[in-house]
Amino acid sequence: MSDARFVTRFAPSPTGYLHRGHAFSALTGFAAARDSGGRFLLRIEDIDFTRCRPQFEAAICHDLAWLGLSWETPVRRQSEHMDAYRAALEDLKARGLLYRCFRTRAEVAQAIESAPHGALEAYRGAPLPADEEAARLAAGEPYAWRLSLDAAAQALGGFGDLSFVEEGDGPAGERGVVQARPEAGGDVLLTRKDIGVAYHLAVVVDDALQGVTHVVRGQDLFEATHVQRLLQALLALPTPIYRHHRLLANAEGRRLSKRDGAETLRSLREAGMTPAGLRAEMGFG
Numbered sequence: 001m002s003d004a005r006f007v008t009r010f011a012p013s014p015t016g017y018l019h020r021g022h023a024f025s026a027l028t029g030f031a032a033a034r035d036s037g038g039r040f041l042l043r044i045e046d047i048d049f050t051r052c053r054p055q056f057e058a059a060i061c062h063d064l065a066w067l068g069l070s071w072e073t074p075v076r077r078q079s080e081h082m083d084a085y086r087a088a089l090e091d092l093k094a095r096g097l098l099y100r101c102f103r104t105r106a107e108v109a110q111a112i113e114s115a116p117h118g119a120l121e122a123y124r125g126a127p128l129p130a131d132e133e134a135a136r137l138a139a140g141e142p143y144a145w146r147l148s149l150d151a152a153a154q155a156l157g158g159f160g161d162l163s164f165v166e167e168g169d170g171p172a173g174e175r176g177v178v179q180a181r182p183e184a185g186g187d188v189l190l191t192r193k194d195i196g197v198a199y200h201l202a203v204v205v206d207d208a209l210q211g212v213t214h215v216v217r218g219q220d221l222f223e224a225t226h227v228q229r230l231l232q233a234l235l236a237l238p239t240p241i242y243r244h245h246r247l248l249a250n251a252e253g254r255r256l257s258k259r260d261g262a263e264t265l266r267s268l269r270e271a272g273m274t275p276a277g278l279r280a281e282m283g284f285g
Contacts, residue, residue, distance in 0.1 A: 005038070005213055006032070006033060006036040006037070006038025006039065006213055006214055007033075007038055007039045007041065007210070007211050007212050007213045007214065008029045008032060008033050008038065008039070008040060008041070008212060008213070008214045008215065008216045009029070009040070009041040009042065009043050009207075009210065009212055009215075010025065010026045010029050010030070010040070010041070010042055010043070010064075010069075010071075010216075011042075011043040011044075011045050011203075011206075011217075012044070012045065012060055013044075013045045013046065013048065013051075013052060014044060014046055014052045014053060014054070014056035014057040014059075014060060015048065015051040015052055015053070015056060016056060016264075017056065017059050017063070017264035017265065017266050018059070018060055018063045018064075018264065018265045018266075019262035019263060019264050019265060020248050020262065020263065020265070020268075020278075020282070021218070021247065021248045021262065022063075022265070023063070023067060023265055023278060023282065024245070024248050024282050025216070025217060025218055025245065026064060026067065026069060027067065027069070027279065027282060027284045028216055028243075028245050029216035029217075030069050031284060032214065032216055032243065038213075038214075039072060040069070040070075040071050040072070041071055041072055041076070041210060041212070042061075042064065042071040042072075042075050042076075043075065043076045043077075043078070043206060043210070044057055044060070044075055044076070044077045044078065045078050045199075045202070045203075046077055046078055046079045047078045047079060047082075047085075047195055047196070047197055047199075047202055048195055049079065049195060050194055050195065052079075057077075059266060061075075063265040063266065063269075066265070066269060066275055067265075067275050067278070067279070068275050068279070076206065076210060078202050078206065081205075081206070081209075082196055082197065084205050084209060085196070085197040085201055085202050085205055086196070086197075088201060088205050088235055089145065089190060089191065089197070089201065091235065092147070092190070092234065092235070093145070095155065096148075096151055097147060097148055097151045097152055097155060097234060098145045098146065098147060098148065098190065099125065099126065099127040099128075099145070099146055099148055099187075100127065100128070100133060100137075100143040100144075100145060100146075101125055101143055101144050101145070101146045101187075101189070102128070102136055102141055102142070102143045103125070108123050111123060111125075122183070122184060122185055122186025122187075123186040123187055124149065124150075124186055124187055125146060125148075125187050126148075127148075142193040143193065144189050144190075144191050144192050144193050144198075145189070145190050145191045146187040146188065146189055146190065147187055147188050147189075147190050147227075147230075147231075148187055149182065149183055149186065149187055152182070152230060152234060155234065156233055156234070159180060159181070159182055159183065159230070162179070162180035162182065162229050162230060162233055163177050163178060163179050163180055163229070164177075164178055164180060164225055164229050164239055164241075164242055165177055165178070165241045165242065166178050166242050166243070166244065167214075167241055167242065167243045168216075168242065168243035168244040168245055169219070169244060169245065169246065170219065170222050170244055171219045171222050171244075174222070178225075180225070180226045180229040180230065181226050182226045182227045182229065182230035184223070184226060185223065185224075185226060185227045188200055188227050199224075200224065200227050200228055200231060201231060203224075203228060204228050204231045204232050204235065204237055205235075205237070207237075207240055208232075208235075208237040208238055212240050213240055213241065214240055214241045214242075214243060215240045215241070215242050215243070216243045216245065217242075217243075217244060217245070218244065218245060218246075218247050219244045219245065219246060219247055220247060221244065222242075222244045225242055225244075248282075250262065265278075
């Protein structure tokens with residue numbers, strides 16, 4: 001049955017070559033769009049200019065086409081839409097929902113470890129006193145913008161009304177209407193010191209601007225849904241339906257990742273793997 005309202009996306013970062021895990025996610029989203037008569041989009045999440053490379057973007061398109069996938073054009077590249085993210089940031093800043101964070105990653109980790117419940121507690125910070133902040137700005141110290149959970153809760157009257165619909169499988173079996181728990185993520189970064197915008201903000205802005213109705217992605221991103229749902233509420237953006245899927249694992253039981261050197265689609269192709277063979281291996285006819 002055709003549903004023209006079904007819009008999903010596959011959104012890789014061009015920081016390396018795709019592996020089986022990426023292929024499984026792309027095929028899952030593509031099949032969902034095809035079966036509903038909906039739309040399948042490709043989005044290149046290339047805001048991390050310190051790690052993204054043009055050759056990896058080209059390889060992504062080549063690998064997906066090799067798998068037999070097609071997508072609408074033009075492809076949205078996050079690096080070409082920084083103004084949209086800055087506008088969202090300025091909105092949140094103007095409402096007092098963000099604060100400057102001068103701490104390094106090591107300092108944040110130390111703050112979490114020294115909290116009453118140790119590493120189980122997410123980072124919660126606060127704006128610096130005005131004179132200290134002014135002095136550090138005058139000294140040219142780098143900073144990032146963090147979302148204040150306390151300010152966000154006050155703006156929304158609490159988080160009790162925040163929820164999202166899960167049509168897939170959360171890592172703990174979550175399905176149906178799920179209560180959002182943004183407090184579990186702490187005061188998340190919405191910009192980084194080395195790049196202009198961080199993942200969570202760019203994703204919710206993109207999904208809204210592209211009319212994404214269904215987010216199909218791996219269970220490793222399930223927890224990100226909680227803070228993204230909060231941002232959608234703060235920015236008055238629509239909330240997609242979520243379909244999180246299982247993750248592929250290696251022989252040791254760890255999920256496939258670029259960091260752990262998962263075998264790439266490129267190397268599989270060079271070794272003689274066919275698209276039909278790979279699709280069949282993953283359960284796609």
